[in-house]
Amino acid sequence: MVLVDRTNHHLFQPLLYQVATAGLSGSDIAQPVRTILRGQRNLHVHMAQVEEIDLAGRSVVFDFQRYRLEYDYLVIALGVRTNYFGNDQWAKHALGLKSLADAYAIRERLLAAFERAENLPDNHAERTRQLTTVVIGGGPTGVEMAGACVELGRRVLKPEFKSANLSETRVVLIDAGQRLLSTFDPELSERAKRDLERMGVQVKLGVRVEEIGEGYVVAGGERYEAATIVWGAGVSPPPLVKTLGSQGVALDKSGRIEVGTDCAVAGQRGVFAAGDIASCTDGAGVRVPGLCQGAIQMGDHIGRVIMADVAGKRDAVKPIKYRDKGTMATIGRSSAVADVGGWKTGGFVAWVLWLLVHLIFLIDLRSKMTVMLKWIAAYVFYKPTGRLLDAPKA
Amino acid sequence: MVLVDRTNHHLFQPLLYQVATAGLSGSDIAQPVRTILRGQRNLHVHMAQVEEIDLAGRSVVFDFQRYRLEYDYLVIALGVRTNYFGNDQWAKHALGLKSLADAYAIRERLLAAFERAENLPDNHAERTRQLTTVVIGGGPTGVEMAGACVELGRRVLKPEFKSANLSETRVVLIDAGQRLLSTFDPELSERAKRDLERMGVQVKLGVRVEEIGEGYVVAGGERYEAATIVWGAGVSPPPLVKTLGSQGVALDKSGRIEVGTDCAVAGQRGVFAAGDIASCTDGAGVRVPGLCQGAIQMGDHIGRVIMADVAGKRDAVKPIKYRDKGTMATIGRSSAVADVGGWKTGGFVAWVLWLLVHLIFLIDLRSKMTVMLKWIAAYVFYKPTGRLLDAPKA
Numbered sequence: 001m002v003l004v005d006r007t008n009h010h011l012f013q014p015l016l017y018q019v020a021t022a023g024l025s026g027s028d029i030a031q032p033v034r035t036i037l038r039g040q041r042n043l044h045v046h047m048a049q050v051e052e053i054d055l056a057g058r059s060v061v062f063d064f065q066r067y068r069l070e071y072d073y074l075v076i077a078l079g080v081r082t083n084y085f086g087n088d089q090w091a092k093h094a095l096g097l098k099s100l101a102d103a104y105a106i107r108e109r110l111l112a113a114f115e116r117a118e119n120l121p122d123n124h125a126e127r128t129r130q131l132t133t134v135v136i137g138g139g140p141t142g143v144e145m146a147g148a149c150v151e152l153g154r155r156v157l158k159p160e161f162k163s164a165n166l167s168e169t170r171v172v173l174i175d176a177g178q179r180l181l182s183t184f185d186p187e188l189s190e191r192a193k194r195d196l197e198r199m200g201v202q203v204k205l206g207v208r209v210e211e212i213g214e215g216y217v218v219a220g221g222e223r224y225e226a227a228t229i230v231w232g233a234g235v236s237p238p239p240l241v242k243t244l245g246s247q248g249v250a251l252d253k254s255g256r257i258e259v260g261t262d263c264a265v266a267g268q269r270g271v272f273a274a275g276d277i278a279s280c281t282d283g284a285g286v287r288v289p290g291l292c293q294g295a296i297q298m299g300d301h302i303g304r305v306i307m308a309d310v311a312g313k314r315d316a317v318k319p320i321k322y323r324d325k326g327t328m329a330t331i332g333r334s335s336a337v338a339d340v341g342g343w344k345t346g347g348f349v350a351w352v353l354w355l356l357v358h359l360i361f362l363i364d365l366r367s368k369m370t371v372m373l374k375w376i377a378a379y380v381f382y383k384p385t386g387r388l389l390d391a392p393k394a
Numbered sequence: 395m396v397l398v399d400r401t402n403h404h405l406f407q408p409l410l411y412q413v414a415t416a417g418l419s420g421s422d423i424a425q426p427v428r429t430i431l432r433g434q435r436n437l438h439v440h441m442a443q444v445e446e447i448d449l450a451g452r453s454v455v456f457d458f459q460r461y462r463l464e465y466d467y468l469v470i471a472l473g474v475r476t477n478y479f480g481n482d483q484w485a486k487h488a489l490g491l492k493s494l495a496d497a498y499a500i501r502e503r504l505l506a507a508f509e510r511a512e513n514l515p516d517n518h519a520e521r522t523r524q525l526t527t528v529v530i531g532g533g534p535t536g537v538e539m540a541g542a543c544v545e546l547g548r549r550v551l552k553p554e555f556k557s558a559n560l561s562e563t564r565v566v567l568i569d570a571g572q573r574l575l576s577t578f579d580p581e582l583s584e585r586a587k588r589d590l591e592r593m594g595v596q597v598k599l600g601v602r603v604e605e606i607g608e609g610y611v612v613a614g615g616e617r618y619e620a621a622t623i624v625w626g627a628g629v630s631p632p633p634l635v636k637t638l639g640s641q642g643v644a645l646d647k648s649g650r651i652e653v654g655t656d657c658a659v660a661g662q663r664g665v666f667a668a669g670d671i672a673s674c675t676d677g678a679g680v681r682v683p684g685l686c687q688g689a690i691q692m693g694d695h696i697g698r699v700i701m702a703d704v705a706g707k708r709d710a711v712k713p714i715k716y717r718d719k720g721t722m723a724t725i726g727r728s729s730a731v732a733d734v735g736g737w738k739t740g741g742f743v744a745w746v747l748w749l750l751v752h753l754i755f756l757i758d759l760r761s762k763m764t765v766m767l768k769w770i771a772a773y774v775f776y777k778p779t780g781r782l783l784d785a786p787k788a
Contacts, residue, residue, distance in 0.1 A: 008783040025419045034554035047509040064513040115441040119458040160428035389402040
């Protein structure tokens with residue numbers, strides 16, 4: 001069995017926004033794949049980029065020495081990347097948040113902006129720009145980033161800056177739709193908006209981004225000067241998936257791979273897709289959502305199907321049945337929204353629930369303990385730990 | 395009071411080699427200066443580069459907007475940088491270890507080399523190079539890096555790599571002198587050499603480096619193929635210190651600022667120097683060494699001198715008296731050498747002593763607890779935590 005990944009680690013993505021806002025270190029939410037799977041004797045792990053999936057040749061080509069590996073079973077779980085909807089020139093100004101490198105880039109920009117604000121003379125016009133962050137996209141990533149950014153400036157860092165007044169930290173959250181968290185219950189969307197506004201975030205709904213450049217965003221006819229711009233507005237499958245389309249694999253309109261209730265690609269023996277790049281409707285007609293829990297359940301199901309197939313009992317495996325364990329998004333300190341088994345709640349209760357669930361799913365005990373310790377430090381003492389800036393490379 | 399630094403953090407340098415060898419995260423050994431000093435109401439912190447020290451004009455010029463700040467008292471504590479002794483073209487191949495960025499660069503090179511070794515076909519000649527690290531310089535940095543590198547490959551990572559045999563991890567430690575740890579007692583130098591060799595490090599003494607290029611080192615007429623090359627052979631003050639020399643400040647032959655027993659620069663009212671860039675002989679004729687403890691004691695002393703000066707009682711301050719609290723260097727798991735108050739010891743006892751001293755001096759409680767937790771995880775389970783590699787930027 002061979003596992004190939006471009007990075008060497010598994011990343012707990014739901015907490016990535018905390019790395020981006022200096023609350024946690026990368027190593028708190030990511031573990032080397034080799035370490036997680038060190039007990040698997042029959043598994044080889046390779047850190048490599050897949051350059052080609054050749055379905056007719058039943059093989060995969062890696063970047064190292066153009067090595068070609070033939071497969072009996074292939075599970076495609078490439079994940080998605082930030083999508084600028086045809087405006088790729090925006091990428092260098094509006095940072096996406098999908099990888100650790102993305103999170104470090106946002107963190108560096110955010111922290112450097114506060115430092116620059118502190119270095120500017122009083123009442124300098126540029127200070128406003130340095131203290132402004134624009135977050136584009138009102139999904140969970142956007143909501144969590146906006147809340148964490150405003151808290152970072154106004155509460156965490158404020159006492160440590162003497163020249164710049166960090167109460168003036170400004171965060172603008174922009175979404176083209178009519179409500180935040182569009183996949184949640186409308187009541188929770190409203191709650192999230194109210195809580196964010198109470199914290200000082202300006203929420204702009206029904207507003208389209210028209211232009212993004214160095215230090216500014218134009219949206220809904222208005223120009224926002226902002227040193228930090230975060231893009232959480234959309235994702236799409238990587239280019240490699242498109243090459244499957246031209247090899248006869250059915251893709252849905254957002255470019256994801258269509259799979260059956262066995263998570264298999266129709267017409268391709270032994271080929272499966274899981275996670276955000278798979279478009280799957282379960283046995284009961286429910287669409288498996290592009291969430292952590294959807295990916296985990298698809299992965300589990302594929303494991304069962306392959307084992308049954310090897311044993312010659314593939315027909316015995318029932319169609320995948322998606323179990324919705326609930327959805328939640330954190331808004332800030334002591335505030336979140338949660339929808340668990342139809343129970344909709346917000347505020348402190350939802351926040352504690354969020355803390356517990358996210359701790360439980362962190363992969364190893366050491367990380368759980370470190371993250372808990374850091375959260376306690378952050379909550380009680382407002383001392384986040386991921387705040388290191390190196391001198392600019394010169 | 396104004397504190398200016400190129401980075402935003404204080405770095406606990408003695409543990410930097412553990413960040414470079416994936417044992418710790420940067421945030422475990424560094425804290426933002428603002429956080430450490432948040433209680434100081436009369437202190438402004440600026441993250442900036444000092445571009446000019448103008449002694450005649452009694453002012454300092456920063457890089458941001460060429461801002462000029464006049465001083466009554468100036469404490470120069472710039473630290474030193476890696477010195478390639480006129481071979482600056484070696485810098486991109488042989489990595490120094492002075493900053494967090496340096497440590498991350500070494501870590502990335504080291505971990506990527508193991509990953510490349512795993513991707514290469516069996517018995518491929520290139521594998522040997524990928525598994526080889528050359529460390530240049532037999533001082534504490536070199537000794538600690540060599541020990542940690544060989545353990546990382548042979549003990550920590552070995553069980554997780556299935557194709558490459560990490561028992562073949564090779565570390566060569568090169569020094570031009572006749573013994574390791576030349577500032578320690580010769581008996582401890584011998585002990586360190588024996589312990590390193592037992593762990594599998596090849597120690598080459600009395601050997602001069604002749605050439606360094608992409609993936610190789612030539613030393614003592616021999617060529618070493620190595621994917622990772624670490625330079626711990628020397629340091630020198632930054633160029634800014636040289637400009638003081640041309641303003642009439644006495645520099646010693648290694649370019650450090652000569653200071654009196656009050657840590658002040660002769661002939662310059664209110665100007666002091668501390669740490670590795672200061673050359674100081676104490677009241678009893680003992681040279682203050684370029685160690686953590688020397689820098690801390692000089693800093694303390696300068697504080698006392700300035701306070702007395704402000705109070706008009708400068709003459710009441712006695713000359714600095716260096717207190718040698720002992721020196722130690724760790725060699726590997728369960729092994730170190732220590733010289734504390736004339737008591738020379740090695741092995742497990744010295745190692746426990748080393749652990750305790752380094753934990754005590756870490757700045758805050760949260761870091762102490764996290765580092766302790768990580769060390770326990772590393773010692774008991776061989777699970778270091780700083781092992782994340784991102785996909786190469788493409």
